[in-house]
Amino acid sequence: MVGTSLVFLAAAIVYAVYALPTPGGPRGGTVIGLAFGIAGYALMLFEGLLGARKKVPVWRLGRAQTWMRGHLWLGLLTLPLILFHAGFAFRGALTTVLMALLAIVVVSGIVGAVLQHYLPRAITTRVPMETIYEEIPHVRAQLREEAEQLVGTLAVEAEHDDKVRFHETYAQSIRPFLESPETAPSPLFPSLRRAIPVAFHQALEDLENICEEERQLNRQRRLYHWLHAWLLVHVPLSIALLVLGGIHAVMALRY
Amino acid sequence: MSDLHLTIDGQAVTVPSGTTVFDAARLQGIAIPTLCHQQNETPAGVCRLCVVEAGGRVLSASCVRPAEEGMTVATNSDKVRNVRRTLLELLMADHPSPCARQNQSGDCELETLARQEGLSGSRFAKRLSPRGQDDSSLAIAVDHEACILCDRCVRGCGEIRNNFVLGRRGKGFNAGIAFDLNKPMGNSACVSCGECVVSCPTGALTNKFVVQTELGGEPAEVEDLLKLPYFQKVSGTFLELNRNAVVKRHFRAGEIICREGEYGSTAFYLLEGTAQVYLSTPIAHVHTEGGAHGFFQRLGSRLLGRKQDRREGEVNRRTIPIDAPVDLPYDNPVAELGPGDLFGEMTCMSLYPRSATVRAATACTMYEMLRNVLDIMQRNKNIKGRLDENYRRRALEDHLKNVPLFASLTPEFIDSLRDRVELVRFGKGDVICRQGDLADSFYLIRIGFVKVSEDHPQGELVLNYLGRGGYFGEIGLLGMGAGGGGRRTATCSALDHVEVVRIGAEDFQRMVDSFPEIRGSLEQVAAKHLEQNRQRLKQSTDVPLDRFLAQGLMEAQSLLVLDLEKCTRCDACVRACADAHDGVTRLIREGLRFDNYLVATSCRQCRDPLCMVGCPVGSIRRRQSLEVIIEDWCIGCGLCAKNCPYGNITLHPFEVTIDNLDAPGKRAVVTKQKATSCDLCTEHAEPSCVYACPHDAAHRVDPNQFFRDVISG
Numbered sequence: 001m002v003g004t005s006l007v008f009l010a011a012a013i014v015y016a017v018y019a020l021p022t023p024g025g026p027r028g029g030t031v032i033g034l035a036f037g038i039a040g041y042a043l044m045l046f047e048g049l050l051g052a053r054k055k056v057p058v059w060r061l062g063r064a065q066t067w068m069r070g071h072l073w074l075g076l077l078t079l080p081l082i083l084f085h086a087g088f089a090f091r092g093a094l095t096t097v098l099m100a101l102l103a104i105v106v107v108s109g110i111v112g113a114v115l116q117h118y119l120p121r122a123i124t125t126r127v128p129m130e131t132i133y134e135e136i137p138h139v140r141a142q143l144r145e146e147a148e149q150l151v152g153t154l155a156v157e158a159e160h161d162d163k164v165r166f167h168e169t170y171a172q173s174i175r176p177f178l179e180s181p182e183t184a185p186s187p188l189f190p191s192l193r194r195a196i197p198v199a200f201h202q203a204l205e206d207l208e209n210i211c212e213e214e215r216q217l218n219r220q221r222r223l224y225h226w227l228h229a230w231l232l233v234h235v236p237l238s239i240a241l242l243v244l245g246g247i248h249a250v251m252a253l254r255y
Numbered sequence: 256m257s258d259l260h261l262t263i264d265g266q267a268v269t270v271p272s273g274t275t276v277f278d279a280a281r282l283q284g285i286a287i288p289t290l291c292h293q294q295n296e297t298p299a300g301v302c303r304l305c306v307v308e309a310g311g312r313v314l315s316a317s318c319v320r321p322a323e324e325g326m327t328v329a330t331n332s333d334k335v336r337n338v339r340r341t342l343l344e345l346l347m348a349d350h351p352s353p354c355a356r357q358n359q360s361g362d363c364e365l366e367t368l369a370r371q372e373g374l375s376g377s378r379f380a381k382r383l384s385p386r387g388q389d390d391s392s393l394a395i396a397v398d399h400e401a402c403i404l405c406d407r408c409v410r411g412c413g414e415i416r417n418n419f420v421l422g423r424r425g426k427g428f429n430a431g432i433a434f435d436l437n438k439p440m441g442n443s444a445c446v447s448c449g450e451c452v453v454s455c456p457t458g459a460l461t462n463k464f465v466v467q468t469e470l471g472g473e474p475a476e477v478e479d480l481l482k483l484p485y486f487q488k489v490s491g492t493f494l495e496l497n498r499n500a501v502v503k504r505h506f507r508a509g510e511i512i513c514r515e516g517e518y519g520s521t522a523f524y525l526l527e528g529t530a531q532v533y534l535s536t537p538i539a540h541v542h543t544e545g546g547a548h549g550f551f552q553r554l555g556s557r558l559l560g561r562k563q564d565r566r567e568g569e570v571n572r573r574t575i576p577i578d579a580p581v582d583l584p585y586d587n588p589v590a591e592l593g594p595g596d597l598f599g600e601m602t603c604m605s606l607y608p609r610s611a612t613v614r615a616a617t618a619c620t621m622y623e624m625l626r627n628v629l630d631i632m633q634r635n636k637n638i639k640g641r642l643d644e645n646y647r648r649r650a651l652e653d654h655l656k657n658v659p660l661f662a663s664l665t666p667e668f669i670d671s672l673r674d675r676v677e678l679v680r681f682g683k684g685d686v687i688c689r690q691g692d693l694a695d696s697f698y699l700i701r702i703g704f705v706k707v708s709e710d711h712p713q714g715e716l717v718l719n720y721l722g723r724g725g726y727f728g729e730i731g732l733l734g735m736g737a738g739g740g741g742r743r744t745a746t747c748s749a750l751d752h753v754e755v756v757r758i759g760a761e762d763f764q765r766m767v768d769s770f771p772e773i774r775g776s777l778e779q780v781a782a783k784h785l786e787q788n789r790q791r792l793k794q795s796t797d798v799p800l801d802r803f804l805a806q807g808l809m810e811a812q813s814l815l816v817l818d819l820e821k822c823t824r825c826d827a828c829v830r831a832c833a834d835a836h837d838g839v840t841r842l843i844r845e846g847l848r849f850d851n852y853l854v855a856t857s858c859r860q861c862r863d864p865l866c867m868v869g870c871p872v873g874s875i876r877r878r879q880s881l882e883v884i885i886e887d888w889c890i891g892c893g894l895c896a897k898n899c900p901y902g903n904i905t906l907h908p909f910e911v912t913i914d915n916l917d918a919p920g921k922r923a924v925v926t927k928q929k930a931t932s933c934d935l936c937t938e939h940a941e942p943s944c945v946y947a948c949p950h951d952a953a954h955r956v957d958p959n960q961f962f963r964d965v966i967s968g
Binding site for chain 2: 054056057058060063064065067068116119120121123124128131132133224227228
């Protein structure tokens with residue numbers, strides 16, 4: 001953080017010294033502007049290398065944690081450097097798009113960092129029955145099967161009407177939730193317990209545990225999406241930014 | 256002997272003195288219904304269906320009532336018929352109709368009599384508490400519900416077969432038949448002769464059929480089987496009913512009989528010819544190392560033998576134990592089997608993978624049999640005696656000498672032991688010796704797996720699992736346990752079908768007195784085990800046990816823990832592990848939670864190492880440092896991976912060039928597997944999983960120190 005702040009400060013001073021006396025405002029084509037542009041683009045390339053680094057985790061190229069820290073702090077520097085390069089002005093269509101992309105990439109990165117800082121804690125505390133994300137559908141199918149088996153093989157000595165009531169309660173309140181926990185209302189077990197004879201309470205408790213696990217898996221799925229969904233914005237736009245940035249550099253230097 | 260004259264149903268009858276009324280009527284052609292009486296058994300008079308009017312105050316059971324001079328008997332009067340009908344109704348009230356026998360062959364005697372009486376139901380209430388079934392025997396099904404307590408099976412077992420396994424248990428309403436001291440039939444001394452099944456009038460005892468199994472050979476003729484020494488005195492009825500369970504198979508020279516690592520359910524009895532038994536998997540372990548040095552190092556795995564890469568704690572083994580009457584030499588794992596050899600017992604009895612490949616060396620004829628047949632053979636006293644004799648004659652010396660500690664025993668001493676050791680069999684769950692009992696024997700394991708455990712107030716602490724070649728009982732005999740006094744220091748129980756060689760205390764004492772070096776080695780090993788056990792117990796009391804023990808973390812040397820508050824569930828650690836091991840991960844991001852840490856699935860050297868149970872060649876063991884090591888002769892069957900409850904053992908495929916099993920004399924490239932567990936990426940300063948974690952969430956820790964810190968906050 002200290003390094004990033006110092007570099008930012010130094011860049012800001014250079015920009016101020018160079019921009020203020022420049023008639024018509026600073027431009028990217030000047031030596032200083034070009035230097036900011038090259039530095040900004042080089043940082044973008046470094047940012048992009050994190051993805052490549054992850055592809056070869058065994059290569060001893062520095063700990064992944066060090067790379068991640070570099071990605072975060074140097075990534076933050078990219079935006080001011082490119083703004084200094086452009087002189088806070090978006091002159092053409094390509095540069096406007098580039099600037100918008102950069103802003104989105106940086107903001108999505110910050111959002112991602114914040115989410116990845118807080119959401120793991122939320123998953124840990126709110127989903128004690130967490131499982132591997134890819135296995136959630138399988139575990140859910142198992143839970144449904146377990147509940148069906150529990151109700152189907154229930155051996156309780158009770159009146160016929162009570163048995164019918166219990167099965168109806170399961171079919172109307174519990175099964176729909178187990179089949180689609182995202183949309184069906186969560187069963188209210190305290191009230192179900194009041195409505196069903198004591199003989200069925202043990203079975204109801206087992207079903208409550210199954211529903212609780214289902215609820216937690218649903219919560220895990222939701223939190224997991226939040227934890228990783230931002231990458232769907234961040235990664236493709238980063239690639240687009242690198243490609244368009246390269247095109248911009250070639251065009252600007254050549255023409 | 257004088258004759259008696261009596262009248263039965265108006266007919267004059269003359270019979271010798273001592274004849275029962277039942278027999279007198281039978282001689283006259285008058286049939287009296289009965290359930291408990293058979294001509295070849297002593298009458299018991301318990302079913303009372305054969306009651307007759309014989310002039311007394313009450314009706315008499317004709318099967319036990321002796322005929323008397325001048326007696327007038329009515330076997331079919333209204334009174335007798337009414338009583339008989341009521342008795343049938345009472346019996347039918349408890350009878351599950353149709354019972355198994357009625358379903359199998361339609362000749363349940365009780366149901367037949369009830370039908371003859373025109374009974375379709377019973378006026379009496381059924382019993383409320385079920386009496387249950389016993390499905391533990393592989394040959395005979397027991398349905399206590401259908402038992403009418405006629406005792407025909409008890410008399411058949413004792414009087415006819417002289418086995419005396421069956422008896423009565425309980426009284427009154429709780430009475431029933433029992434095997435030994437009320438053991439499940441499969442765990443009792445029952446030899447499955449089938450006499451009880453033949454005797455039973457109902458479906459309480461029925462033969463189990465193996466009709467669906469197709470072994471693919473030519474069905475063995477019962478007469479041929481019964482001529483073989485091994486099958487003499489096996490119930491012909493049983494063999495007849497289970498015709499498909501034993502087949503005769505012919506193999507051409509060079510043909511493969513079974514392959515190592517394959518799952519099977521049969522054992523083979525070699526009738527004619529010779530067979531070669533060997534391991535085709537390379538004797539080597541998986542070694543991971545850098546393929547190229549420097550910055551862009553990439554790890555690779557290859558197979559290395561003991562000579563190229565000797566690992567810590569490896570001992571110089573001379574033999575490899577397999578599921579056959581012989582062991583394989585380590586340096587050249589090939590041996591020969593001949594006529595009369597029985598192999599594949601562990602596979603057949605406990606469904607373990609085949610431990611070796613067997614190929615017909617000459618044209619071979621074999622009997623291939625299923626578990627129920629082998630079980631009956633092993634229970635048969637005659638066969639058991641032959642197997643014991645075979646073992647004493649051929650295998651005892653090898654077996655003893657293969658245990659490094661006993662390598663110095665002289666042939667003379669082994670000869671003196673030959674007739675004194677006992678081959679004892681135990682069923683799954685049987686306790687072989689119990690902690691605290693007087694030590695009276697030393698045991699050497701021939702087949703199966705034994706769990707060694709100590710009882711503590713906190714619960715059972717599993718000390719070890721022992722497989723073939725393992726031994727136990729020496730600590731008590733050497734008087735080295737806590738307090739000395741020759742008491743057992745641990746409980747040893749059978750995890751599956753186990754056969755042990757029992758050496759009595761006297762012979763053991765003679766052995767350690769005659770061979771002081773064996774005493775010294777045994778004492779040394781025993782002292783080491785006791786110290787390890789003490790350490791283990793100390794570790795378990797150093798930290799709160801309920802959580803620590805419950806999660807199986809006590810014995811771990813190095814745990815991969817993930818800080819769940821930092822882990823973004825990106826699986827970089829798993830991918831790194833896979834990348835470091837040729838694409839085969841040895842780590843799964845799942846496991847038990849401890850506080851906010853996840854103990855990831857990566858070998859943790861459990862206190863209860865279930866992975867060691869069942870290895871058909873005994874190639875997985877602990878090092879002295881407690882780490883699990885997979886020995887070079889692993890055949891890659893995958894049973895350890897399947898048994899590990901945490902999924903911490905993986906199978907690593909390799910392409911190797913070996914003798915072509917299907918074309919003798921030629922070589923072929925085949926894919927062989929070797930079991931692997933986490934090697935901590937010892938090539939590097941830091942394991943790849945930790946190195947690749949971008950969020951500082953993955954750590955390799957010493958569990959005791961780490962969790963002590965976590966617990967103390």
